[in-house]
Amino acid sequence: AQSVTQLGSHVSVSEGALVLLRCNYSSSVPPYLFWYVQYPNQGLQLLLKYTTGATLVKGINGFEAEFKKSETSFHLTKPSAHMSDAAEYFCAVSLNQAGTALIFGKGTTLSVSS
Amino acid sequence: SAVISQKPSRDICQRGTSLTIQCQVDSQVTMMFWYRQQPGQSLTLIATANQGSEATYESGFVIDKFPISRPNLTFSTLTVSNMSPEDSSIYLCSVLEPPYEQYFGPGTRLTVT
Numbered sequence: 001a002q003s004v005t006q007l008g009s010h011v012s013v014s015e016g017a018l019v020l021l022r023c024n025y026s027s028s029v030p031p032y033l034f035w036y037v038q039y040p041n042q043g044l045q046l047l048l049k050y051t052t053g054a055t056l057v058k059g060i061n062g063f064e065a066e067f068k069k070s071e072t073s074f075h076l077t078k079p080s081a082h083m084s085d086a087a088e089y090f091c092a093v094s095l096n097q098a099g100t101a102l103i104f105g106k107g108t109t110l111s112v113s114s
Numbered sequence: 115s116a117v118i119s120q121k122p123s124r125d126i127c128q129r130g131t132s133l134t135i136q137c138q139v140d141s142q143v144t145m146m147f148w149y150r151q152q153p154g155q156s157l158t159l160i161a162t163a164n165q166g167s168e169a170t171y172e173s174g175f176v177i178d179k180f181p182i183s184r185p186n187l188t189f190s191t192l193t194v195s196n197m198s199p200e201d202s203s204i205y206l207c208s209v210l211e212p213p214y215e216q217y218f219g220p221g222t223r224l225t226v227t
């Protein structure tokens with residue numbers, strides 16, 4: 001069965017530091033992978049997605065993620081954290097190749113200190 | 115991307131009552147989804163709602179508890195019936211936009227007392 005594991009429920013970084021949020025997946029089919037961000041009291045916003053093609057995908061707000069099939073990983077990175085990046089981040093995998101049935105990880109809360 | 119609104123944004127309800135949540139999209143979409151986000155948890159898909167057909171429920175969710183309507187391509191409702199404190203959650207609707215992207219509404223924060 002497909003599943004998503006996000007390592008670390010809380011990650012704390014200093015402003016300007018590298019952000020690394022980890023996501024590992026299991027999937028019986030070639031996965032479609034997504035990262036979403038949820039700011040307090042708001043819905044989810046799509047950061048980026050991987051479907052096919054280039055394994056390094058760039059998203060909004062300076063975030064990027066790399067699909068590594070051999071490691072079954074899709075880690076999210078940003079070179080320099082900003083205070084406004086503080087939020088909860090969810091990794092998700094689609095159970096099919098239509099993007100309809102999403103399985104979400106448990107989320108990682110990112111804190112950014114000055 | 116589609117702009118999605120939900121009503122109400124939050125509510126406090128007594129156990130045993132029902133609440134209907136509305137989801138409005140600013141463009142026509144084929145597929146809409148309803149999710150539940152329990153406190154401190156991730157999102158769980160409740161059901162998929164396509165216009166003109168019955169909603170498809172995920173394991174653990176039943177129509178009697180979570181009836182869904184989808185009268186047209188821009189609107190859907192989710193009713194949480196006979197509520198108990200365990201139903202306290204954030205309920206979110208989303209829409210599928212090609213290719214493969216789901217966009218979410220702001221959510222409805224429900225507290226059952």
